[in-house]
Amino acid sequence: MSVSVLGSGAFGTALAISLAGNGPVTLWARDADQARDMQATRRNTRRLPGADLPETLTVTSDLERATQADTILLAVPMQTLRSFVSTHADLLRNRALVACCKGIELKTGQGPLVVLHGFLPTARTALLTGPSFAADIAKGLPTALTLACRDPETGAQLQQQLTTKNLRLYRTTDTSGAEIGGALKNVMAIACGAVIGAGLGDSARAALMTRGYAEMQRMALASGAQADTLAGLSGFGDLTLTCSSEQSRNYRLGLAIGRNETFDPNITVEGAATARAVHAEAQARNLDMPITAIVVALLDQRLTIADATAQLLARPLKEE
Numbered sequence: 117m118s119v120s121v122l123g124s125g126a127f128g129t130a131l132a133i134s135l136a137g138n139g140p141v142t143l144w145a146r147d148a149d150q151a152r153d154m155q156a157t158r159r160n161t162r163r164l165p166g167a168d169l170p171e172t173l174t175v176t177s178d179l180e181r182a183t184q185a186d187t188i189l190l191a192v193p194m195q196t197l198r199s200f201v202s203t204h205a206d207l208l209r210n211r212a213l214v215a216c217c218k219g220i221e222l223k224t225g226q227g228p229l230v231v232l233h234g235f236l237p238t239a240r241t242a243l244l245t246g247p248s249f250a251a252d253i254a255k256g257l258p259t260a261l262t263l264a265c266r267d268p269e270t271g272a273q274l275q276q277q278l279t280t281k282n283l284r285l286y287r288t289t290d291t292s293g294a295e296i297g298g299a300l301k302n303v304m305a306i307a308c309g310a311v312i313g314a315g316l317g318d319s320a321r322a323a324l325m326t327r328g329y330a331e332m333q334r335m336a337l338a339s340g341a342q343a344d345t346l347a348g349l350s351g352f353g354d355l356t357l358t359c360s361s362e363q364s365r366n367y368r369l370g371l372a373i374g375r376n377e378t379f380d381p382n383i384t385v386e387g388a389a390t391a392r393a394v395h396a397e398a399q400a401r402n403l404d405m406p407i408t409a410i411v412v413a414l415l416d417q418r419l420t421i422a423d424a425t426a427q428l429l430a431r432p433l434k435e436e
């Protein structure tokens with residue numbers, strides 16, 4: 117069974133490097149010059165500097181060629197997934213499609229698998245998510261991920277196919293829980309970065325992570341997901357990683373907010389749009405998600421960190 121990765125960003129490149137240890141892999145880059153450069157130099161200097169591309173990995177900008185594979189990993193940012201799939205739906209039919217993005221679509225409130233299903237209702241789809249920095253994967257460091265697939269048989273096949281020497285995949289059929297965990301941990305990472313950036317301390321961060329996890333569970337349960345999924349790699353696991361490491365772009369955006377510094381708008385930070393999408397959804401469903409609301413207010417510069425802290429501390433006392 118052959119594999120292609122569409123999207124040659126940091127994550128797509130890292131996954132392709134790891135999968136190339138199992139056999140030939142094709143990595144698609146939308147930019148022809150970039151594809152040629154990567155194929156010739158065996159490096160992705162723009163998105164994943166320092167990592168060598170193995171000989172079993174071929175980089176191309178020819179999408180027809182890349183979509184010949186049986187299994188296709190979609191490693192484009194969440195907010196671009198709809199336009200990508202709608203433009204190329206004909207090339208993606210009759211393939212197993214594995215979404216690798218983390219987020220909720222701003223204009224619809226949908227997760228990646230719901231977006232895929234809208235265009236390709238009969239496709240076999242799955243989500244690959246969980247705690248993993250692209251640079252770690254590319255270095256061959258051990259990583260455990262969640263492969264979420266509603267169909268158990270397809271899930272088991274993909275688990276076998278996408279497990280590599282350094283990527284250990286666990287499976288679940290709870291796609292909704294996996295989508296929500298992976299999306300919301302980024303929102304909490306922005307909040308935690310802001311707390312650390314503003315010098316509010318590790319105890320405050322632990323409080324935010326824990327109460328943030330409560331928000332993740334609230335949204336997940338209201339969406340029909342299972343609480344256990346949130347306790348796994350795609351929820352708790354990724355929350356822990358992203359809220360505690362400066363390798364995370366979401367956390368670094370939070371740090372910049374906390375320090376009153378600017379942040380490069382070209383860097384992919386999924387949590388920003390996702391915070392807005394989830395906040396709107398929480399309001400529509402009357403779900404109490406105060407940390408998410410505060411992240412949106414910080415992003416909109418409607419609130420200072422001092423006011424945000426005061427607001428959270430002044431909330432009515434309640435049972436844990």
Ligand SMILES: NC(=O)C1=CN([C@@H]2O[C@H](COP(=O)(O)OP(=O)(O)OC[C@H]3O[C@@H](n4cnc5c(N)ncnc54)[C@H](OP(=O)(O)O)[C@@H]3O)[C@@H](O)[C@H]2O)C=CC1
Nearest residue numbers: 123124125126127128192193194196217218248249250384
């Ligand atoms: N980086 C990481 O450690 C991890 C990332 N992820 C998730 O992976 C997803 C991708 O992130 P990541 O690879 O890091 O992001 P990057 O910013 O490194 O790369 C994004 C990639 O998407 C491509 N792209 C952007 N817009 C479009 C579009 N409209 N059509 C086609 N391709 C497009 C970019 O192309 P171009 O280079 O030409 O601009 C680039 O190759 C995110 O959802 C992220 O949360 C998950 C786990 C770990």
Ligand SMILES: O=C(CO)COP(=O)(O)O
Nearest residue numbers: 246247248249364365366
């Ligand atoms: O999802 C990730 C780690 O699991 C990567 O986090 P960032 O997108 O914040 O860099």
